[in-house]
Amino acid sequence: MKKYSYICLLAISILSASCTDSFFDLEPASSVVTGKVYKTAGDFNVAVIGCYAKLQSQVHFYTECCEYRSDNLNLSAPTSGTQDRYDIDHFNEKPSNGILNDYWANFNNNVYRCNLVLDRIDGASFDETLKRQYKAEAMFIRALTYFNMYRVWGGVPATRTVVTASEALQVRRSTDEEMFGLIAGDLKQIVDEGMLPSSYTGDNIGRATSGAAKALLGKVYLTFHKWEEARDILSQLIGKYELVKPIGNVFSVDNKMNSEIIFAVRFNKEIEGEGHSYWFNITNLTDDTNQSASLQNCYAAGDERKALISYVSAGTNVCLMPKFMDTKSTTYNVIGNDQILLRYADVLLMYAEALNEISHDASAGSVALKHLNDVRMRSGVAGLSATELPDKESFRKAVLDERQREFPYEGQRWFDLVRMGYAKEAMKVEGIDIQDYQLLFPIPQTEMEKVGNTSILWQNPGYDSAN
Numbered sequence: 001m002k003k004y005s006y007i008c009l010l011a012i013s014i015l016s017a018s019c020t021d022s023f024f025d026l027e028p029a030s031s032v033v034t035g036k037v038y039k040t041a042g043d044f045n046v047a048v049i050g051c052y053a054k055l056q057s058q059v060h061f062y063t064e065c066c067e068y069r070s071d072n073l074n075l076s077a078p079t080s081g082t083q084d085r086y087d088i089d090h091f092n093e094k095p096s097n098g099i100l101n102d103y104w105a106n107f108n109n110n111v112y113r114c115n116l117v118l119d120r121i122d123g124a125s126f127d128e129t130l131k132r133q134y135k136a137e138a139m140f141i142r143a144l145t146y147f148n149m150y151r152v153w154g155g156v157p158a159t160r161t162v163v164t165a166s167e168a169l170q171v172r173r174s175t176d177e178e179m180f181g182l183i184a185g186d187l188k189q190i191v192d193e194g195m196l197p198s199s200y201t202g203d204n205i206g207r208a209t210s211g212a213a214k215a216l217l218g219k220v221y222l223t224f225h226k227w228e229e230a231r232d233i234l235s236q237l238i239g240k241y242e243l244v245k246p247i248g249n250v251f252s253v254d255n256k257m258n259s260e261i262i263f264a265v266r267f268n269k270e271i272e273g274e275g276h277s278y279w280f281n282i283t284n285l286t287d288d289t290n291q292s293a294s295l296q297n298c299y300a301a302g303d304e305r306k307a308l309i310s311y312v313s314a315g316t317n318v319c320l321m322p323k324f325m326d327t328k329s330t331t332y333n334v335i336g337n338d339q340i341l342l343r344y345a346d347v348l349l350m351y352a353e354a355l356n357e358i359s360h361d362a363s364a365g366s367v368a369l370k371h372l373n374d375v376r377m378r379s380g381v382a383g384l385s386a387t388e389l390p391d392k393e394s395f396r397k398a399v400l401d402e403r404q405r406e407f408p409y410e411g412q413r414w415f416d417l418v419r420m421g422y423a424k425e426a427m428k429v430e431g432i433d434i435q436d437y438q439l440l441f442p443i444p445q446t447e448m449e450k451v452g453n454t455s456i457l458w459q460n461p462g463y464d465s466a467n
Contacts, residue, residue: 041126051141055144072408072413100152100442114141121138139190146183150223156179157171171456188217211241218237219346231355235351251340257338263340265341323408400417
């Protein structure tokens, strides 16, 4: 882990000298520098770790564009530093929203990093198995990045190779079909060609695995409502991981990358620059936690998951949720929780969702019901019976509700609501009537102005007259 983090810092220093966060500043500052760097296996390892490093700067995306967008968290009033978040939370965001502008640039910068690896790696001479792994890691991170962009904005300008600033201005928004082809195509190639190992050892633990590619591909298939394909790929993960008990151990900083974790954004508080500040901390137990009534009231008595998001004192003037508990490094004054993006509970619930959408099974022996109950019962909650879920709609809603209880603060809720068709209903309970167009976010105005051609980059419907 220490070696991995050191390489991460090295990658950041190299890449920060060659690119910024702007989609339209994609060329390296010096082609001579990058020409020397991208030759050996070590060079490409550094470059790939740079792709992972960019994921660290995206962890708040899952809070700002998913948790606050959903019925899990809400801001009662904006402060001087939270106006953009407040607007996203209350569906008042405009194309000028700074959060959306920052993530557009951030995501495209990571695509650039991945494309740079993929453009150059075939011309390098080193072990072919390792080369195939590095290619797959860059493809995985690019697929994850474009998947997040698609879930926020719909089709975006997408590139498979490094482009110049002038070329970038001519890349038109992709269709839904083109986005699916790019995202699912990369992940399917990784899986079909066996490009990634199933696990790593030592310093490499945390890199993308074949299981991570399959789990992400399953989520992509669900998002595009390709139920049979989701079933087929997710079935390959059943029994390959396990539900950790008790559930609190899944998130323990002393139990990182445990047998439930499939992919996470890694942090290390004992390496300079590799830790982070507290997540979701409050000063006093009486402070507003921003948790909605929907989230606070979704747990049955005895559900161990509620305690994970109930604040406790963690020292002087700091209260944390056990789900994100850690103590600060005495050297660097930061903490080191990982951001978990894919875990086995997610796979089980996605698999149950896919099976139900294909054909509802009302029998007591339903495989979908078994996996739904596996997740429920792990946390001390009684399983549901087949008679309680007599049809496809009731089962779908049960999966949605279970996902809310299982994944708060993990960046799942808003995308679940949209995918499963309950976003408008859920937000109405919170007192917000949203329109269909608000299932997507506005394209940043700065990007619209840079392109200056609405046949290439056009605004999402409903935001055309917004400022």
